[in-house]
Amino acid sequence: MTAIAVVIFIALFFVEAGYGKMISKKWGPAINNKVAWFIMECPVFITLLAFWIMSPRQWDIVPLIFFILFEIHYFHRAFVFPWMLRGKNKMPLTITVMGMIFNTVNGWMQGEWIFFLSPEGMYSPEWLKTPQFIIGTLIFFAGMIINLQSDYIIRHLRKPGDSKHYLPKGGMYNYVTSANYFGEIIEWTGFAILTWSWSGVVFAVWTMANLVPRANSIYKRYAVEFKDEFYDRPLKRVFPFLY
Incomplete structure (x- = not known):
C-alpha cells in the first residue's frame, strides 16, 4: 500500500481530485456533498467497530484507547462534519466510492493490527508510560x-447569503x-x-x-x-x- 501511495502522490500533482474547490464534470455524476462525505467516512467507523466487537482484546486498556481515539475522529467525520457543511456543493460519485473503499481497507488494516496481529503482550498497560x-x-x-x-x-x-470567496x-x-x-x-x-x-x-x-x-x-x-x-x-x- 505504501508503494501505491507514492504513485498516488505523484499522480495527484498532475491530476486534480475533482471535489470541493476542484469539482469537475470529468469525474462523472455527482451527488450531494453531505451524503457523499457520510458514505465515504462511515465505513471505516463501522469496520473498526466490528473488529473491536469480534476481538478477545476488546477490553484491554491500550487497544481500547487506540480504538476510542480512532473512532472519535471518524465519528465526527461521518456523523457530525458532513451535516455542518454549508452550501449546495456536490461530490463525484467515483471519488465517493474510491474514498469509501480506501476507508474500509484502512479500517480493516488498523483493526487487524490492533486487535489481532499485534504480538501478545505488546500493548500491555505499561505501554501507556x-x-x-x-x-x-x-x-x-x-x-x-x-x-x-x-x-x-x-x-x-x-455570512448567510454571501457568495464571495x-x-x-x-x-x-x-x-x-x-x-x-x-x-x-x-x-x-x-x-x-x-x-x-x-x-x-x-x-x-x-x-x-x-x-x-x-x-x-x-x-x-x-x-x-x-x-x-x-x-x-x-x-x-x-x-x-x-x-
Whole structure:
C-alpha cells in the first residue's frame, strides 16, 4: 500500500481530485456533498467497530484507547462534519466510492493490527508510560485541534447569503493555505507514533500522499484568485515555513 501511495502522490500533482474547490464534470455524476462525505467516512467507523466487537482484546486498556481515539475522529467525520457543511456543493460519485473503499481497507488494516496481529503482550498497560504513546497522543490531539479549528474557520468564511470567496485567515491559516490538511497529517502521524505500528505509518503516508498534492492545487488556485492579498502574506502550502 505504501508503494501505491507514492504513485498516488505523484499522480495527484498532475491530476486534480475533482471535489470541493476542484469539482469537475470529468469525474462523472455527482451527488450531494453531505451524503457523499457520510458514505465515504462511515465505513471505516463501522469496520473498526466490528473488529473491536469480534476481538478477545476488546477490553484491554491500550487497544481500547487506540480504538476510542480512532473512532472519535471518524465519528465526527461521518456523523457530525458532513451535516455542518454549508452550501449546495456536490461530490463525484467515483471519488465517493474510491474514498469509501480506501476507508474500509484502512479500517480493516488498523483493526487487524490492533486487535489481532499485534504480538501478545505488546500493548500491555505499561505501554501507556512509553515515550511513543505519550508523545504520539499529544501530537494526535494537537492535530485534531488544528483540524477542527481550521474546518470551523472555513465554514464561517461567508455570512448567510454571501457568495464571495475569501482567503482563510486565523489559526494555522496564518501560515499555510491548507491548515485543515496540516492538522489531519499531524493527527495521523501522532496515531502512527502512539501505536508504533506499520499500519499507522501506512495510513499516515497515505494521508500525506492524498493531501499534500491537493494542498498544492489549492495554493495555486488561491495565488490566482486572491493575487495581491495572497502574496502580502508569507503563506506556505501545508507545512508551516517549509512547503
